[in-house]
Amino acid sequence: QVQLQQSGPGLVKPSQTLSLTCAISGDSVSSKSAAWNWIRQSPSRGLEWLGRTYYRSKWYNDYAVSMKSRIVINPDTSKNQFSLQLKSVTPEDTAVYYCARSLGLFDHWGQGTLVTVSS
Amino acid sequence: QSVLTQPPSASGTPGQRVTISCSGSTSNIGSNAVIWYQYLPGTAPKLLISNNNERPLGVPDRFSGSKSGTSASLAISGLQSEDEADYFCAAWDGSLNGWLFGGGTKVTVL
Numbered sequence: 607q608v609q610l611q612q613s614g615p616g617l618v619k620p621s622q623t624l625s626l627t628c629a630i631s632g633d634s635v636s637s638k639s640a641a642w643n644w645i646r647q648s649p650s651r652g653l654e655w656l657g658r659t660y661y662r663s664k665w666y667n668d669y670a671v672s673m674k675s676r677i678v679i680n681p682d683t684s685k686n687q688f689s690l691q692l693k694s695v696t697p698e699d700t701a702v703y704y705c706a707r708s709l710g711l712f713d714h715w716g717q718g719t720l721v722t723v724s725s
Numbered sequence: 726q727s728v729l730t731q732p733p734s735a736s737g738t739p740g741q742r743v744t745i746s747c748s749g750s751t752s753n754i755g756s757n758a759v760i761w762y763q764y765l766p767g768t769a770p771k772l773l774i775s776n777n778n779e780r781p782l783g784v785p786d787r788f789s790g791s792k793s794g795t796s797a798s799l800a801i802s803g804l805q806s807e808d809e810a811d812y813f814c815a816a817w818d819g820s821l822n823g824w825l826f827g828g829g830t831k832v833t834v835l
Binding site for chain 1: 827
């Protein structure tokens with residue numbers, strides 16, 4: 607049974623960096639078939655894919671074009687987890703953030719973290 | 726702005742059939758499978774349809790998906806009050822090298 611457990615602060619100040627972690631159980635972040643994604647949801651933007659990390663003999667990352675200058679997704683093999691860092695946040699980055707596994711589709715999701723960007 | 730275009734809202738009375746469209750391009754829907762999710766605020770999206778028209782175990786057969794060219798649609802027949810939710814389509818885009826979601830359609834049961 608794959609489970610994804612998210613952690614991280616729910617409040618971030620404008621211009622600072624949003625950081626979230628997703629701990630994986632029941633699978634490996636180094637899986638050679640899965641990818642590990644971050645997705646967010648807001649009333650104004652709906653669901654928005656942010657990026658992913660995956661291992662295929664070496665590590666790869668893909669990021670949404672709109673995020674590329676501000677986002678970093680890193681795997682942590684020692685803890686079997688992966689993280690999201692989103693830099694220079696603004697109130698428009700306020701959303702519920704989800705981590706999710708993809709195997710051709712998003713089949714397992716974290717519980718979601720409401721992140722509010724406000725001073 | 727979503728590259729996959731969905732109507733913002735749809736509605737019907739109990740028992741009616743509602744159809745939601747999802748329009749894309751050759752680099753996404755035209756060449757990759759479409760997936761549909763049901764979203765209720767505060768919960769993780771629920772997979773409704775995979776690979777254009779396949780229903781995972783546990784999804785009622787009232788939900789069906791189809792695809793033609795660069796468009797896809799989700800149909801809900803025999804609409805029930807519990808179907809009131811947001812519905813999103815998704816597809817991989819080979820040109821952008823990333824996943825795209827539609828803007829979402831809010832279904833209201835009148």
